[in-house]
Amino acid sequence: MKSSWWTRASGALVLAATTAAAQTRPLIAVKFVLQEALYRNEYSPQDVLKIERGVADTLAQLLSRRFGFVQFDSSGTAPQTLVVTLNRKDLGSGAQRHETGFYVRLATAAAMGQDRYWRMFRPIEEYLAARGTSAAFMKEVQARFEVDELESIQDLLRSIPISTQATLWQDATDIGWILPFRRADLCMDFETTLRIANTIRVGVDKRKDFRAKATGDFSDTSSALGTLRGNVVGMATDPTADLAILRTTPANAIIVNGVFIEHYHRSDTACAAPAAPQATSFPVAPGGGPP
Amino acid sequence: MRAAPMTLRLSALLLIVATMSATRASAQVDSTASTRASQAVDSAQRLQRAGDYAGARALLARTLPTCAPGATGAGCRGRVNYGLGYIAQLQASSDSAVVSLTGDATRAYRAVLADFPAHQDALRNSWIAYTRVGAEKLDTVQLRDAMSADPARRSGYLTLLGDYYAARKNPTAARRYYRSALQAAPRDAEAQRRLLLTYDVKRSADVDSALVLLDALEITLPEVALDGYQRIVLEPTSAAGQDRALVRWLTLSANRHIMVDDLMNGWPTRVTSTKPLSDLRQYLASPWTAPTSDHWWIQTRERRAALSRLALGLGDQMLAANRAQSAERCWLVALDFGGSNRTPSNPGDLDLQRSLALLYDGHPEFDRGGDKFRAVEERIFDAKAMMIARHDLLAEQRYHTALAIIYAQRGQWKSPTYAHDALFQLNATLRVAFEREQEAGTYQPLPLVRELLATGLQTVGQVAEGSRQMLEAVRAYLDVDDIRRADSLLQRIDGAVADVRPLRQLIQLRDRGGSADCASRATQTDDIVRALPGRSDFAARQRFKLVADCAVGLQGQARIAMAAKALTLATTPSLVLTGAPDLVRLDALRLTVLGHLGIVSEPTDIRRGSLRGITDTSVVHVRVSLGDEPSFIPLPTRDRVAANVAASLAGVPSGLRLHITGRDVEIIAAPTGVDRKALGDQIGRVEGVGAVRIKGS
Numbered sequence: 001m002k003s004s005w006w007t008r009a010s011g012a013l014v015l016a017a018t019t020a021a022a023q024t025r026p027l028i029a030v031k032f033v034l035q036e037a038l039y040r041n042e043y044s045p046q047d048v049l050k051i052e053r054g055v056a057d058t059l060a061q062l063l064s065r066r067f068g069f070v071q072f073d074s075s076g077t078a079p080q081t082l083v084v085t086l087n088r089k090d091l092g093s094g095a096q097r098h099e100t101g102f103y104v105r106l107a108t109a110a111a112m113g114q115d116r117y118w119r120m121f122r123p124i125e126e127y128l129a130a131r132g133t134s135a136a137f138m139k140e141v142q143a144r145f146e147v148d149e150l151e152s153i154q155d156l157l158r159s160i161p162i163s164t165q166a167t168l169w170q171d172a173t174d175i176g177w178i179l180p181f182r183r184a185d186l187c188m189d190f191e192t193t194l195r196i197a198n199t200i201r202v203g204v205d206k207r208k209d210f211r212a213k214a215t216g217d218f219s220d221t222s223s224a225l226g227t228l229r230g231n232v233v234g235m236a237t238d239p240t241a242d243l244a245i246l247r248t249t250p251a252n253a254i255i256v257n258g259v260f261i262e263h264y265h266r267s268d269t270a271c272a273a274p275a276a277p278q279a280t281s282f283p284v285a286p287g288g289g290p291p
Numbered sequence: 292m293r294a295a296p297m298t299l300r301l302s303a304l305l306l307i308v309a310t311m312s313a314t315r316a317s318a319q320v321d322s323t324a325s326t327r328a329s330q331a332v333d334s335a336q337r338l339q340r341a342g343d344y345a346g347a348r349a350l351l352a353r354t355l356p357t358c359a360p361g362a363t364g365a366g367c368r369g370r371v372n373y374g375l376g377y378i379a380q381l382q383a384s385s386d387s388a389v390v391s392l393t394g395d396a397t398r399a400y401r402a403v404l405a406d407f408p409a410h411q412d413a414l415r416n417s418w419i420a421y422t423r424v425g426a427e428k429l430d431t432v433q434l435r436d437a438m439s440a441d442p443a444r445r446s447g448y449l450t451l452l453g454d455y456y457a458a459r460k461n462p463t464a465a466r467r468y469y470r471s472a473l474q475a476a477p478r479d480a481e482a483q484r485r486l487l488l489t490y491d492v493k494r495s496a497d498v499d500s501a502l503v504l505l506d507a508l509e510i511t512l513p514e515v516a517l518d519g520y521q522r523i524v525l526e527p528t529s530a531a532g533q534d535r536a537l538v539r540w541l542t543l544s545a546n547r548h549i550m551v552d553d554l555m556n557g558w559p560t561r562v563t564s565t566k567p568l569s570d571l572r573q574y575l576a577s578p579w580t581a582p583t584s585d586h587w588w589i590q591t592r593e594r595r596a597a598l599s600r601l602a603l604g605l606g607d608q609m610l611a612a613n614r615a616q617s618a619e620r621c622w623l624v625a626l627d628f629g630g631s632n633r634t635p636s637n638p639g640d641l642d643l644q645r646s647l648a649l650l651y652d653g654h655p656e657f658d659r660g661g662d663k664f665r666a667v668e669e670r671i672f673d674a675k676a677m678m679i680a681r682h683d684l685l686a687e688q689r690y691h692t693a694l695a696i697i698y699a700q701r702g703q704w705k706s707p708t709y710a711h712d713a714l715f716q717l718n719a720t721l722r723v724a725f726e727r728e729q730e731a732g733t734y735q736p737l738p739l740v741r742e743l744l745a746t747g748l749q750t751v752g753q754v755a756e757g758s759r760q761m762l763e764a765v766r767a768y769l770d771v772d773d774i775r776r777a778d779s780l781l782q783r784i785d786g787a788v789a790d791v792r793p794l795r796q797l798i799q800l801r802d803r804g805g806s807a808d809c810a811s812r813a814t815q816t817d818d819i820v821r822a823l824p825g826r827s828d829f830a831a832r833q834r835f836k837l838v839a840d841c842a843v844g845l846q847g848q849a850r851i852a853m854a855a856k857a858l859t860l861a862t863t864p865s866l867v868l869t870g871a872p873d874l875v876r877l878d879a880l881r882l883t884v885l886g887h888l889g890i891v892s893e894p895t896d897i898r899r900g901s902l903r904g905i906t907d908t909s910v911v912h913v914r915v916s917l918g919d920e921p922s923f924i925p926l927p928t929r930d931r932v933a934a935n936v937a938a939s940l941a942g943v944p945s946g947l948r949l950h951i952t953g954r955d956v957e958i959i960a961a962p963t964g965v966d967r968k969a970l971g972d973q974i975g976r977v978e979g980v981g982a983v984r985i986k987g988s
């Protein structure tokens with residue numbers, strides 16, 4: 001089954017490895033820290049807290065809209081936290097003015113993660129410009145995120161598995177993986193690229209990553225995988241020689257350790273759900289018929 | 292899960308069809324039937340949740356005939372048909388008979404629309420159902436019908452039609468539909484990305500065509516442009532366009548702080564082992580080591596500039612990690628890409644020099660006696676002198692700006708040494724920008740430069756002059772559509788020094804944007820714009836933005852007429868549009884005016900460079916200020932003619948179709964009851980229109 005367009009994948013199932021059950025998307029907490037001392041000291045601790053919470057809320061909403069394969073939450077805790085910090089770009093500089101910008105890192109309970117400079121907040125020449133009230137400042141910070149420049153976040157999310165399950169699928173010419181998600185779960189468009197991390201147990205355990213491209217929905221009528229019908233299928237893009245090991249290794253010796261999104265393409269239409277009858281109305285004019 | 296038996300489906304459909312044609316005669320509403328319908332829908336959903344789709348649909352099919360005929364039963368029928376559509380739609384998402392089930396669902400929704408023609412949820416659910424079918428299985432006739440019933444989703448349906456042809460390996464037809472979709476929604480990233488995917492990046496001709504599109508997308512949808520370049524990079528060919536794609540990909544990636552080394556880890560070896568990418572990886576592994584003379588990325592000026600952008604970003608990351616010394620080494624190496632004596636200098640040098648100067652200023656520990664700072668400063672002055680001697684005004688302006696920022700950071704607003712202060716350099720920046728405008732018509736708003744100058748003047752005690760400059764900065768921010776910043780600066784101006792009222796009124800107007808009452812405020816708008824102090828082109832530009840934004844908020848003929856007025860303004864030779872928001876406005880205006888005349892327009896083609904020396908009169912040149920380099924858009928003369936015609940007709944009456952070639956107009960179809968001859972005479976009197984023909988006469 002070769003296709004470069006979103007389509008419905010079907011064909012002979014030859015091998016099923018780790019059978020994927022329906023899963024939820026990974027949850028990531030979002031935190032915003034106003035670190036730049038000049039700005040932070042201008043507001044009361046309560047106002048700083050308000051700014052930090054408000055910006056974190058905005059970020060969580062924005063990122064949830066943009067990256068449908070992850071759930072972002074600014075209110076709770078999660079195994080991983082995306083920390084966005086507003087600070088000066090040159091941390092060691094003793095100059096009077098500084099470029100200020102946003103840093104990002106992914107923190108876990110075990111590791112703080114390393115800050116990366118993400119994008120500018122204010123150029124040097126605006127460093128001292130008025131910040132206004134805490135509400136005005138928060139609005140200014142939030143406005144900076146309206147420009148869609150989120151590749152640095154995508155870089156970080158590349159390391160988060162969206163699942164530890166996937167079902168290996170192959171026919172005479174192609175190999176792919178059926179993910180434990182439907183396209184609507186992930187708001188995913190075609191051409192999204194995936195990395196499937198595996199352990200291959202032939203003698204010594206061997207770790208092997210494969211690349212795949214999401215191309216369609218699984219529609220095989222085989223009863224063995226009937227429950228996966230409608231799930232996303234990623235077709236392998238590695239050269240045939242690199243994939244040979246998947247054809248020659250017994251199914252139970254191929255363990256999927258993680259499915260990662262390498263390059264995500266969002267589709268708003270993919271995740272739109274039909275409105276249920278209870279959510280709609282049929283207003284009728286007093287004399288009958290629509291008003 | 293069981294599919295509904297075919298006989299059941301047919302009987303349900305016959306009932307739908309039978310009730311679709313019901314009249315809407317005035318009658319008492321059958322509220323009992325409506326309640327019964329709601330209860331039936333609830334029961335059907337319970338069956339559906341238990342997996343009994345057939346039972347759910349059969350129950351609703353039995354309920355449908357109990358609804359009263361005509362208008363009386365509309366509410367009852369609406370509920371039952373909607374329930375039928377919804378359940379078939381849910382079933383389609385998990386059943387192999389997706390095409391026939393989607394057909395059932397959309398037919399049921401059409402039955403809802405027969406009673407409730409603008410039922411938003413029925414329209415939306417239909418649309419969602421079509422998107423789930425799978426491109427190659429779509430029915431184009433159904434799609435076109437659905438598009439007619441749901442004009443708000445026109446771009447989405449056109450994209451689906453494009454998908455259909457793309458899946459059937461007909462890129463030419465697919466492109467046509469994607470382009471039409473983009474006319475309906477110029478910033479639709481999904482349609483834009485699909486359009487790019489129709490180009491085969493293994494074919495050199497296709498790569499060249501894609502590059503034209505990508506060039507414009509760098510401004511309006513940079514993330515899509517980046518994807519597009521990356522796609523070309525991932526299919527190495529010997530095509531000349533490949534080099535350009537590589538250079539643009541690296542430049543955009545560096546500008547957006549993308550970790551290209553991590554990114555390339557996931558790329559196939561056949562790609563990363565090519566000379567350009569293996570050289571790039573070698574550099575990334577050690578940006579403190581000068582590249583060898585055969586390094587791919589230092590062979591041409593454009594490649595060196597791209598590598599410099601990368602070096603700049605890498606140094607920024609080092610600064611952010613508190614490794615200033617590493618940043619210094621990285622930037623010093625980058626300054627010598629291609630050898631220290633090369634001529635001309637690397638276009639990326641200035642940014643590196645500026646960064647180094649700022650680094651020395653912030654880290655005196657690396658520059659005890661200030662010699663390193665002075666060396667960089669001297670290098671910038673030398674390069675600037677060379678640019679002045681060459682009369683390279685663009686480069687000169689950039690050098691003045693860089694020096695201005697360096698001195699501003701040091702708080703060096705004034706200096707006893709000639710030219711070694713921020714105020715001198717800021718004034719020089721504005722002087723050269725003005726000179727460029729006089730020479731090449733390249734207007735630049737430069738809001739940051741003006742704001743910094745105002746701040747500097749106020750800092751050294753020249754309060755009145757500072758306030759006047761701040762007013763200029765406010766105007767510049769309005770030009771680049773940063774209304775919030777303009778408002779914030781305006782509040783800092785002493786009203787006793789400068790009259791801020793006209794600009795305050797303008798900001799209020801701009802803030803209201805496309806509110807529905809904007810058309811009724813036309814006279815007030817005219818008065819406010821007329822009263823604006825300063826350059827007349829500022830007032831013209833603001834008028835364009837106001838009129839274009841107003842069109843967005845209107846409906847029907849009023850919207851078309853307002854869009855036509857704005858498009859006429861945009862094609863006025865003296866007007867310079869500013870920034871990406873104006874490009875988006877222009878696209879939307881062209882869509883509205885041309886689309887209603889039945890004309891499919893081409894994608895906006897943004898050209899870099901000055902209009903000087905260009906004498907092509909077959910097109911209308913719209914000047915655009917994007918960054919500090921001049922740009923323009925060659926629009927077909929047809930667009931201005933169409934705008935003038937639509938403006939003179941106060942809209943585009945339903946049924947009017949024109950074919951416009953250059954200045955000549957052919958009336959293809961006229962609204963019912965309109966005298967074609969009289970219409971032709973009226974169009975013939977419109978400014979800019981040449982010959983007028985009437986099809987068939």
